[in-house]
Amino acid sequence: MKIKWYCGHYYGPAYWKEYADWVFEPDECGEEFETECDEEEWNDGSALAQCPKCGAKLTQQDDLPEKLEELVEAKGGCSS
Secondary structure, three states: EEEEEEEOEEEEEEEEEEEEEEEEEEEEOEEEEEOOOHHHHHOOOOOOEEEOOOEEEEEHHHOOEEEEHHHHHHHHOOOO
């Protein structure tokens, strides 16, 4: 099955940024990518991936990936 991941890990040097207030933090990666895993891994909650942009290790339990089949169904499309 195909899994869609979003990497929200911070990477790089910290610097001052202005939001509602000034904060000192690194950038968020923000990479979206897809991987394959088997049904058993997904059902066990043990799917893993490594971000191709920053190299962070992502886990199913902490990073909440989504099954692409469910995303397609939610949008009213069909998967091929």
